[in-house]
Amino acid sequence: MKMMSRKLAMPLLGVLLWVISIHAGTFETATLLPPPLTGFGPSKSIIRNHCDVPKITEKDLNRSVSFGNSVINRMLRLETNLGWSDVHVKKGTPSYGQLIASHPDEEALKQGRDALVATKATIQLMNIFCHKHHLSPTDCSKYISSYSLASTPLESSCQKQHKSCSQEELLSPYRSFDGSCNNEHDSPRGAAFTAYRRLLQAEYLDGIQEPRRAVNKKQLPSARLVSSTLIKETDESHSDLTQAVAQWSEFIEHDLSHTAANKMVHSDSTIECCTSSGNHLSPRYIHPFCAPISVPNDDRFYAQHGVDCMSYVRSITAFRPDCTFGPLEQVNQATHFLDFSQMYGTTGKKAAILRTFDEGQLDFTTKHNKVFLPVSHHPSDDCQLSGDNSVCFLSGDSRVNIQPQVTAMHTVWLREHNRVAKVLSELNPAWDDETLFQETRKIVTAEMQHITYHEWLPLVFGKHYFNKIQKYNNYDENVNPSVSNAFATAAVRALNSLKDGKLNVYKEDRLVNTSINLRNHFNKPSVVEEPDYLDGLVRGMATQSSQQLDLKFPDDISTHLFSNGIFGYDIFSLDIQRGRDHGLPPYTAYRALCGLPEVTQFKDLSDVMSPEVIESLSRVYNSPRDIDLIVGGIAEKQTGDSLFGPTFTCIVADQFLRTRRGDRYFYTNENQPAPFSIAQLREIEKVTLARIFCDNGDDIEMMQPEVFKRISDSNRLMKCDSGEIPKVNLKMWMDSRRKYY
Template sequence: MCLAVHFLGMSVWVLSHADTFATANTSSMSSITGFGNSYIESKYSNLPVIDLGIKITEKDLNNSVVFANSVLNNMKRLETSLGWSDIRVKTGTPSHGMFISFSPEREAIKLGRDALVAMKASVQLLNSFCNKHNLNHHACARYLTSFKFSGTPLNSSCTRMEKRCSHEEYLSPYRSIDGSCNHISNGKMGESFTGFTRLLYPDYLDGIHEPRRAVNRNLLPSPRSISLSVVDHVEKLDEHLTLAVMQWGQFLEHDLSRPATAVMIHTEKPIECCSAQGKNLSPRYIHPFCSPVYASTKDNKRYTKKSLDCMNYVRSIPALRSDCSFGPSDQVNQATHFLDGSQIYGSTYRKSNSLRSFISGKLEMSDENYLPMSQNPMEDCQVNSSKSFCYKSGDSRVNFQPQLTAMHTIWFREHNRIAEELANINSHWEDDILFQETRRIVIAEMQHITYNEWIKKILSSKYRSIIEAFSIFDENIDPSVSNSFATATMRSLKSLYDGNIKLFNENREANSSLSLQKYFNNPNKIQQPGILDALIRGLATQSSQKIDRHFAEDLINKLYTNGHFGFDVLSMDIQRGRDHGLPGYTQYRTLCGLRNAENFNDFSDVMPEKHINILSETYSNPKDVDLIVGGILENVEEGSIFGPTFSCIIADQFMRTKKGDRYFYTNEIQPKPFSVAQLNEIKKVTLARIFCDNGNNITSMQRDAFEKVNTRNNLVSCEGEDIPRLSLSLWEEGRGRYFH
């Protein structure tokens, strides 16, 4: 414990001296690069396991696994009964919309079954041995991590958790689709369908899986009651930033993170925890994976007058622990943990192949150069006809709202634009080489825009310095996405949304608009004349909202609406944080160097009195405050859109995302690095250029699409040299350092 505290103190010291490191020379940096690793692991993986003196034999472990399998097998009767009773997710309902966003792929379902067995077995061990001795659940759950699957029926699943990469795989000039073999020492590190990592030890009521409770052991406040207490709908526009900041952030979130909603064990069908009208179900119809959000007693204006009692929330599919041990649950990430365009290309070879045309390296497109069409629009979108527009991409959330669909569209087009030009330069290249070379360039463009443009808008110089100081690839750095980053920090970007999507002409005049609530998972407007360009101009013109307690009503009361009622995005995110075992806000603020909060007034170092009063009236103890709630109520730091706690979590993630990626575009020791000249070309790329090149008729754009048009960021012609272009002539085979 002393060792862990020692590393914690040193890590906080690194954060607090970030400005010093920004000016440090290379030799001094090399002596502290290890902090990039201990910043995570000293607070989770390296915490010591205390021997509780409990004797658990291999027979006990086997019996617990047998018991867990029997529990899951016994669900068949309930699931059959639910089918007979027509308790299911109905097409077009808010529950359907929720399922589209977090739908599990077959790989997640298969791996999740083993993780569920491990979780149920861990609960049985805890009940049999820890409760018997009246031991602390959290200490006992941690003790269980010292017992591995070896010698139990789960050992075969542990074997699937290992991957030894061949010499050919490790030396491949192209990163894998599923993220495997990025690290030679651990071929599974960063791969899709592995678990999120953690910055802090999980906080479950039973130490294993049950959502945490308040410090006084009572139930935490309902997520919906918290949302109603915290949120208002007054617009707070950012004076400088555009909605492109929000949209790029969501696009990145979908690249790095995709939790999976659990489905029925025996039928693999979606689970409904409320009636189709939003009423509570009889207990006999509630699936064990249900954790619905109940309407608040304060909710008399928006929901209870419509007799809505219940919003469907199904718990996320768990993941096997990375060390193949019993103990607390983790959750599966269906995306790769790398910034590698998985929302475009998919995270499995099956998905990737379904998106390729297999002609000249291009991705499949539908008529008029739009995204390929879904074969099952009534399943993949909230539409009422099999002939409705519904697109497919590498991520199921492609149709979530029109601006996101537009972003997917222009990146599919960017891939095909580059592939076509490369085919002209190297006419002898076959389809697969063209596809892989194009994908490599597109990923480099996305990484460059993220680190060179977007991060400069969202983080202060202090935290940008941390990312820049620790940027050289390190085989020992785990790039895995943290649960807190995916489940709370990036979800706070929903606060940037505007419920009124303005459509702009070339003169940057808003001549019409779309109401967000009408277009969740319903992209029918995209292919109408002029709409795609109007959406692109809107991203570069319309003011961003701010990350605070001000949310668009479309997201708080009308999310995935079917016209009668909708869900609440903040309530769902609070519930997901509890589902995923995220500790409270106070623990994360302490992790990030803020003082320990023993009472609500201790939040005054980062919050105004008004926000402290809201929290004290909503929660009974400061340690009960949910991470996402505390994070959005912090004062933003100068030069940032986030407060200090979220800034810290984001800086940590993007440091590891870069430092732990062997194929990161600037890494010189990857199997096939870009030449210096090629890198210089990639570094010309901006989001403005992507907008210019891939709209239907975008003729002008400001140089920095993340910043509103002003005297130093004025509109310029897309055809001129004011917005630089990447020249692909340097990719001609045999030129310079370029080789195959």
């Protein structure tokens, strides 16, 4: 064990030096990464070294855009035929659950069409200008990325995301709903409906859009084959952490990222890539956006149900931030900030739907005299339900109903918002609805940020490494907070391994009252409003043990995700496929980026993986350089007290430093237009998730102070009203105290 720690010491030191150097503003001296870290923009060395490549003229660029439009227009006939043939996502199927989770907003679809035209135009430019000059697909795509969409028909579409902010917007005491105008010099940075950031150059087979292949040029192994070979269903509980860690992880993921699946270009119709019974479609029914996952004939679960196809629709395309031609990028429908967008929505229109416009309150419904989320008027559309008489909730994110603990968390925070708004209205009777709403939103968002950085993140990232970078927390307008594709598509998704397939529902004495199987409640949230269930689920999060972060997943999410009652999907297979769709380079590229030694043979992985895992990887992959990022990252042994191995520790550390340092409205930033006073910050620093649970349950009387940790002698159950679990004193927000000083 000591030897292993020594072997990892230097690489991990490199990881920390890299992360710190970036956020200390000394990236230019870092040697672990080639700039630019964003992965956008051309490589000038490529252009210099290929002076013989003909200059692409404005006329050439416009012709390529016309060609791209013609490619998209030719989809009309196929999509019409698919409509006539009734090939679309059917309600009641696992595909429908997946559609809800990756539901595309109108804005994303509109931008996606034009961004796709730019992608198709790039392909034509490559065919004309690069092949005969023997540029590799990667070098060619970098070369073409030096050309702007300016002066082409796509210029206005791309520039729409580069809105200019007025002085009033820049000096607003409150952040925008869509995340724009946060950075004073780059208004769209971090806004919703912009592209994920790249840590490494995208890796596509053709340099633009086709998923990569293995080193030997053959197809990569089926994502389900990889999953079924590596994943073990017998899970192992964590000795110290609770399910609240897993649940907060999912909640924060929904705040920072929301990847959307494509719909048909010429209509609002959904795209289905397999039959309802889980079989491959005839080639004439395959939409170009389909990338279905083939299931092996001898699959231990799916074979018995005759399933050989798992539907996967490729993610919506995004314009590149610099409005250039170039490889495929994917849109993030969430804002890139930790700003509670999953609660408040990412547009002013969505936020308005969720408000009462009375005393700063969020909209709600009541049942059994208890407050719950507002209900959907079309539950069979927004949930996996058979009719419109069933319960389905609304919030700022379509995933609010994905499983009962997510719904419970949304409900608790809805109540927290309305509780705070009510107190503020009593303290400040002169405040109008807008002031009450925005001040409450600002306080509640600060509470969530504090819990994330001071309760949750030290447990996920590990206190040892977290403390080393904690001092690099000042706002820096040069830091890009945008969520990385590697974080959203791989690192944060690995936390699904913490979940349990059975959710325990506890009484106040912490004896299990009952339990529910996760597989029966995907997008079926009615249990949350049944008497005693909300409190039981909340106590369950704080009492039931988390699972270990490893290659063990409960079958509720490895074979019954979004189940139709017979079979569902495999969450790990979908995540692997999404990584390939998004052009993520292989695991070995990221481990090298994070300071670990280069890998040429499977045995080289022994510095961070067990012999058993390496043997399994060698059975499914032809080369270690084929390993998908999420697979290699989750296969690594844990680093110190981090839940992750070194590669995902690196990626997560990078993201959460950027999320804080690049957010002008982060609650601790004293240079925002209307910062919290010192007295107010002291109050916010008292908040814990235990306090949120105590204040917003139906009848929760006791909670341990650290709900992310199991109940123990050092973390005993306390009376909620005993003073052992501190309360935020909202009197610090009385107008008479001059809120900001």
